[in-house]
Amino acid sequence: MAPAHSGTAARSARLVCATVEGDQPMPSALDPADTLPGDVGDGRALRVLITGAAGFVGSHLCEALLAGGHDVVGLDGFVVSCARPLKEGNLAGAWSHPRFRFCERDLAADPLEGCLDGIDVVVHLAAMAGLPRSWKEYQLYVDCNVIATQRLLEGCRNASLAKLVHISTSSVYGLDAVGDETCPTRPVSPYGVTKLAAERLVLAYVANHGVPATILRLFSIYGPRQRPDMAYNIFIDALRNGRPLTVFGDGLQSRSNTFISDCVRGTLQAIHGAEVGEIYNIGGREPIILNQAIEWISECLGVSPVVVNAPGRPGDQRHTLADTAKARASFGYRPRVPPRLGLRLQIAWQLGATGPAGGRATGAPEP
Numbered sequence: 001m002a003p004a005h006s007g008t009a010a011r012s013a014r015l016v017c018a019t020v021e022g023d024q025p026m027p028s029a030l031d032p033a034d035t036l037p038g039d040v041g042d043g044r045a046l047r048v049l050i051t052g053a054a055g056f057v058g059s060h061l062c063e064a065l066l067a068g069g070h071d072v073v074g075l076d077g078f079v080v081s082c083a084r085p086l087k088e089g090n091l092a093g094a095w096s097h098p099r100f101r102f103c104e105r106d107l108a109a110d111p112l113e114g115c116l117d118g119i120d121v122v123v124h125l126a127a128m129a130g131l132p133r134s135w136k137e138y139q140l141y142v143d144c145n146v147i148a149t150q151r152l153l154e155g156c157r158n159a160s161l162a163k164l165v166h167i168s169t170s171s172v173y174g175l176d177a178v179g180d181e182t183c184p185t186r187p188v189s190p191y192g193v194t195k196l197a198a199e200r201l202v203l204a205y206v207a208n209h210g211v212p213a214t215i216l217r218l219f220s221i222y223g224p225r226q227r228p229d230m231a232y233n234i235f236i237d238a239l240r241n242g243r244p245l246t247v248f249g250d251g252l253q254s255r256s257n258t259f260i261s262d263c264v265r266g267t268l269q270a271i272h273g274a275e276v277g278e279i280y281n282i283g284g285r286e287p288i289i290l291n292q293a294i295e296w297i298s299e300c301l302g303v304s305p306v307v308v309n310a311p312g313r314p315g316d317q318r319h320t321l322a323d324t325a326k327a328r329a330s331f332g333y334r335p336r337v338p339p340r341l342g343l344r345l346q347i348a349w350q351l352g353a354t355g356p357a358g359g360r361a362t363g364a365p366e367p
């Protein structure tokens with residue numbers, strides 16, 4: 001990547017990509033018809049509790065389930081991973097839906113009475129995500145990723161659930177996350193350690209208390225509403241505003257990035273099709289090398305990036321590449337969105353070009 005230049009080009013950043021371009025149609029990435037597998041509820045409306053509902057992934061999942069005719073209880077504690085108005089904005093689409101109800105609870109501390117009443121399926125996304133911060137705020141990660149999971153599992157023991165889908169991460173594998181679910185788990189960050197502990201707890205509750213849980217290991221999700229602490233969000237924001245980018249390491253690290261609609265589709269498929277006690281990788285269609293992603297984003301915005309390389313951070317993964325054959329065989333998971341298109345869709349969202357459902361929501365609901 002040729003580091004370059006000028007604030008002027010950056011300041012005139014424009015959306016040169018978020019339109020339909022000849023050979024590459026721009027689908028609505030989060031179109032419910034595309035996203036929802038038909039058999040999610042085996043033909044009946046489910047009542048689904050989504051923890052972490054106000055987050056990046058959780059808010060999309062709420063909307064997809066509501067669009068599919070299901071009842072959704074969204075639970076979130078507005079834990080300090082990013083500003084509360086941003087999370088309330090994530091929920092704006094679900095908020096006005098007649099089948100949506102919201103429970104504001106800190107899973108690590110608040111009583112959960114009532115939250116699980118009548119629930120068929122739980123998707124447990126609530127967690128402190130993000131790796132660098134986990135070195136400094138370990139207690140918060142233990143509380144939100146381990147204690148919160150244990151308290152939810154206790155609640156689930158007495159609920160008559162059809163399925164608990166526990167959301168984990170490729171970070172449990174360690175420095176490299178390349179291969180299938182049998183790869184050794186050797187996390188190299190406190191975040192990965194707490195997420196692995198949560199997985200082990202889930203499996204202990206499956207074995208000892210019959211909680212019907214399954215585990216999905218997500219690989220680096222991106223797309224509209226991506227958290228502001230995540231790399232592509234930071235890069236797009238810097239490039240469109242003419243700021244230099246900091247790349248930790250040589251930029252040759254690669255990610256099995258998963259576009260949000262693929263992640264949501266895989267999760268919905270798992271509700272019905274995943275086996276209790278099993279673990280599945282949910283990853284993207286093909287890996288992206290970081291320098292390549294920066295080049296694509298820059299091209300798309302019509303700017304030249306100014307890149308500052310900094311030493312790699314402790315706990316950062318080097319390469320991730322999900323083997324998703326098990327998820328494909330068990331519930332038909334197939335990632336669809338190629339990285340270049342996915343990045344364009346995220347850029348379009350960050351530039352506010354995708355309208356109220358995809359842009360940064362402004363009307364915050366009253367939780």
Ligand SMILES: NC(=O)c1ccc[n+]([C@@H]2O[C@H](COP(=O)([O-])OP(=O)(O)OC[C@H]3O[C@@H](n4cnc5c(N)ncnc54)[C@H](O)[C@@H]3O)[C@@H](O)[C@H]2O)c1
Binds near residue numbers: 051109127169
């Ligand atoms: N985004 C990714 O790239 C990615 C990759 C792998 C795994 N995951 C996993 O997916 C899940 C969702 O990630 P995300 O990117 O949407 O994160 P997010 O921070 O946007 O959403 C998580 C939500 O959980 C809530 N939460 C945290 N602790 C809570 C608690 N104690 N009680 C109640 N609510 C609480 C937060 O307030 C937040 O709204 C997490 O479990 C994360 O580990 C995400």
